[in-house]
Amino acid sequence: MDFELEELAGASCVHSGKKILVATDATHCTKCGRAVLQKHKDEHESKCSGAGAIKRVAHDYDEEPPVEWTTKVIGFVATGVFVAALGGGLMMASPEQPPGELAKPMPTKKLGAGFGLMALGAVVGVAGFSSERKKQLAKK
Ligand SMILES: [Zn+2]
Incomplete structure (x- = not known):
């Protein structure tokens, strides 16, 4: 029962x-x-x-209704992941260097932009996801 x-x-x-x-x-x-x-x-x-x-009535955390992967939720998470990946790629990319020269240290500006994009991506993904999730829970 x-x-x-x-x-x-x-x-x-x-x-x-x-x-x-x-x-x-x-x-x-x-x-x-x-x-x-x-x-x-x-x-x-x-x-x-x-x-x-x-x-x-669902009262335990275990009994919370599952997340509905609506287009909006997926959109927020995908955008967040994309932006974060962009930032990660920016940091990973090795600075252009002509052959025979010593590797230049990573420009601080580029590192900053990489970190910024990663943080932005995380914020967009998490904030978007949780706001959509809240709406879903409020509907029940
Ligand atoms: Zn009956």
């Missing part, structure tokens, strides 16, 4: 809609888990499709 059981006393019978005053007068439908009066149980269960079950 993956649904919460309703408190019997005080609930309304899912079949007749009547208020259940005493818990022993009622039971839970084995299909939908809703409270139903004993006398209506068989009739209700024969028709019950299990719809309207009270699903357990």
Whole structure:
């Protein structure tokens, strides 16, 4: 079972809609888990499709709905990765040097730009992803 059981006393019978005053007068439908009066149980269960079950509410981090990889989410992450890779490539690229000359030290400007792009890429990817994720969670 993956649904919460309703408190019997005080609930309304899912079949007749009547208020259940005493818990022993009622039971839970084995299909939908809703409270139903004993006398209506068989009739209700024969028709019950299990719809309207009270699903357990996600309250643990484990039970968070999975990320929906919408075009927007993928776009943000892809852009972030692309920009970061651009920065990484900029830093990795060896300075042009004519053959026979000693390797020049990496220009500071280029290093800075590389780091900047990598940081920017990370920010775009992470910020975009988490804002989209927040919207997704808020919808649930
Ligand atoms: Zn039912």
